[in-house]
Amino acid sequence: MNRFDYIRPGSVAEAVAAASEAGAAYLAGGTNLLDLMKIGVVAPGKVIDITRLPGLDRIDWLEDGSVRIGAMVRNADLARNPAFSAAFPAVSEALLSGASPQLRNAATVGGNLMQETRCAYFQDPLSHCNRRAPGAGCDALEGHNRSHAVLGWTPSCIATHPSDFCVPLAALGAVVEIEGPDGSREVDLASLHELPGTDSAGGIALKHGEMITALRLPAEASAFAGHSRYLKLRERTSFAFALVSAAAMLRMEQETIAEARIALGAVAARPWRAAEAETFLKGKKAEPDAFAEAAQIALKEASPSGDNAFKITLATRVLTRALTLAAKGTPDRVPALPASVFTSSEGATAHA
Amino acid sequence: MTLSISLSVNGESLSVPLEDPRTTLLDLLREHIGLTGTKKGCDRGQCGACTVLLDGKRINACLTLAASVDGTDVTTIEGLATGDTLHPVQAAFIEHDGFQCGYCTPGQIMSAVGLLSEGDAGADPERIREGMSGNICRCAAYPGITAAVLDAQRRQSENEGTSA
Numbered sequence: 377m378n379r380f381d382y383i384r385p386g387s388v389a390e391a392v393a394a395a396s397e398a399g400a401a402y403l404a405g406g407t408n409l410l411d412l413m414k415i416g417v418v419a420p421g422k423v424i425d426i427t428r429l430p431g432l433d434r435i436d437w438l439e440d441g442s443v444r445i446g447a448m449v450r451n452a453d454l455a456r457n458p459a460f461s462a463a464f465p466a467v468s469e470a471l472l473s474g475a476s477p478q479l480r481n482a483a484t485v486g487g488n489l490m491q492e493t494r495c496a497y498f499q500d501p502l503s504h505c506n507r508r509a510p511g512a513g514c515d516a517l518e519g520h521n522r523s524h525a526v527l528g529w530t531p532s533c534i535a536t537h538p539s540d541f542c543v544p545l546a547a548l549g550a551v552v553e554i555e556g557p558d559g560s561r562e563v564d565l566a567s568l569h570e571l572p573g574t575d576s577a578g579g580i581a582l583k584h585g586e587m588i589t590a591l592r593l594p595a596e597a598s599a600f601a602g603h604s605r606y607l608k609l610r611e612r613t614s615f616a617f618a619l620v621s622a623a624a625m626l627r628m629e630q631e632t633i634a635e636a637r638i639a640l641g642a643v644a645a646r647p648w649r650a651a652e653a654e655t656f657l658k659g660k661k662a663e664p665d666a667f668a669e670a671a672q673i674a675l676k677e678a679s680p681s682g683d684n685a686f687k688i689t690l691a692t693r694v695l696t697r698a699l700t701l702a703a704k705g706t707p708d709r710v711p712a713l714p715a716s717v718f719t720s721s722e723g724a725t726a727h728a
Numbered sequence: 729m730t731l732s733i734s735l736s737v738n739g740e741s742l743s744v745p746l747e748d749p750r751t752t753l754l755d756l757l758r759e760h761i762g763l764t765g766t767k768k769g770c771d772r773g774q775c776g777a778c779t780v781l782l783d784g785k786r787i788n789a790c791l792t793l794a795a796s797v798d799g800t801d802v803t804t805i806e807g808l809a810t811g812d813t814l815h816p817v818q819a820a821f822i823e824h825d826g827f828q829c830g831y832c833t834p835g836q837i838m839s840a841v842g843l844l845s846e847g848d849a850g851a852d853p854e855r856i857r858e859g860m861s862g863n864i865c866r867c868a869a870y871p872g873i874t875a876a877v878l879d880a881q882r883r884q885s886e887n888e889g890t891s892a
Contacts, residue, residue: 382731382749382795403796410752410791411772423749425796452785456848476862477846478839479773481785482792614861712854 378419388555394424396557396585402426405482408491416501435460441595447486447588465706466544466604466623473608473715474540476615486588490580493535494617506532506577521682523619528644533577534681536642537569544606544623546647547639548597556586569646578645600625600637604706607698608715609690618642620691624698633657643691650674667699733798737761738807746794753797754778754789757804765805765834776863779835780804786842805834817841817880826876828867839863840877844884
């Protein structure tokens with residue numbers, strides 16, 4: 377790890393001022409930043425500890441029914457907050473399916489949004505990576521890429537965003553509050569992570585010195601609480617990143633889907649909201665054929681970026697199954713294995 | 729730039745100069761304070777050998793900067809027993825053979841103490857296994873570990889006068 381200056385500012389304004397200098401990085405839970413510093417992927421000259429900034433560790437329910445979550449709220453605290461998990465059960469399930477209990481106790485809401493891709497070539501400073509070093513090329517294109525993107529990729533970058541938390545958030549229309557050298561602004565979570573372009577690798581859409589201060593979920597997002605699931609396929613039962621995942625949330629009126637919210641995880645450089653599939657399900661009966669067709673629609677533009685065509689089939693099945701589980705209703709309690717395909721066998725099969 | 733931090737470790741107030749801000753909580757405990765019970769495994773938050781309680785919550789000491797724990801309360805494996813009386817989780821690990829080589833054991837035990845205080849697992853072995861998924865055991869003593877945590881959970885519930 378490189379040497380750095382450690383600074384603990386007393387206010388957001390002080391933090392932003394300190395971060396405006398070149399080579400500065402914000403430190404929150406540290407579970408991603410310190411790891412990246414240890415392996416030499418990032419080397420900030422100044423580390424700005426924002427974990428003690430006043431007011432950023434609160435969950436506030438606003439008068440209009442929306443909820444505002446401070447950026448320094450820890451993942452475990454948010455997932456276990458009774459009011460939050462009752463209103464947004466798929467978000468809690470996604471949080472609890474991510475990382476390990478120790479990491480969830482440290483990792484923050486803001487840090488989860490800011491986390492970097494787990495592409496092995498990004499994580500290896502000796503490999504070529506456009507995301508880490510623009511213009512360097514992409515070793516993943518001809519490398520081990522079975523877990524890489526099948527949507528929204530270009531030859532510039534085929535990495536995926538690794539977050540579970542962000543997947544239901546994108547579907548629920550979450551808004552990210554940002555403070556920076558030029559003042560405050562807001563951005564939709566679904567577009568916080570830029571997709572790669574012809575000559576750009578994409579990445580987080582924050583300007584230098586900006587920090588995430590809060591996340592908001594609109595009041596209408598809690599209308600899906602009764603039929604919300606997150607399903608995460610991974611290569612071991614726990615403590616693994618998703619190979620593909622899906623958040624499926626339905627607002628039911630008797631047997632009819634009044635409104636659907638759908639997003640896929642680990643298929644693109646951002647949590648992938650499937651708006652066309654949502655529209656397709658509106659007004660449909662909650663039946664297997666409708667879910668299977670919605671899943672086909674969600675993946676219709678998918679294409680393999682390497683040795684990963686199987687992920688398109690997997691994502692279609694996982695989404696079909698997530699929708700099937702959502703239609704059955706949110707369980708009273710997050711399952712023993714959150715978001716796992718090995719639980720919740722209530723009629724849904726592994727080959728939906 | 730020398731920082732100085734104050735913290736409580738196993739109930740003892742300490743003030744420690746930090747010459748290098750790169751020092752992690754794990755290295756602070758082992759190299760500066762001399763508490764070597766907390767182990768360094770992967771040093772990247774993947775194995776759980778360095779698990780300690782920070783203000784009562786289990787975390788990976790390897791991914792925590794020492795500078796950032798100024799003013800906190802840290803509990804390590806050395807702080808669990810009361811004199812010669814083992815903590816119930818320590819006793820349960822011995823009783824149920826919850827280890828072989830022992831290297832991961834301090835982290836396993838601290839993680840189990842954290843799990844029990846979180847109160848989510850109850851008497852469900854599946855929830856206990858999931859709740860202990862941040863701790864790797866290279867000897868694969870997992871059946872003993874699960875049995876030990878279940879037993880410790882049961883004893884804790886009995887002491888609290890409730891059924892698990």
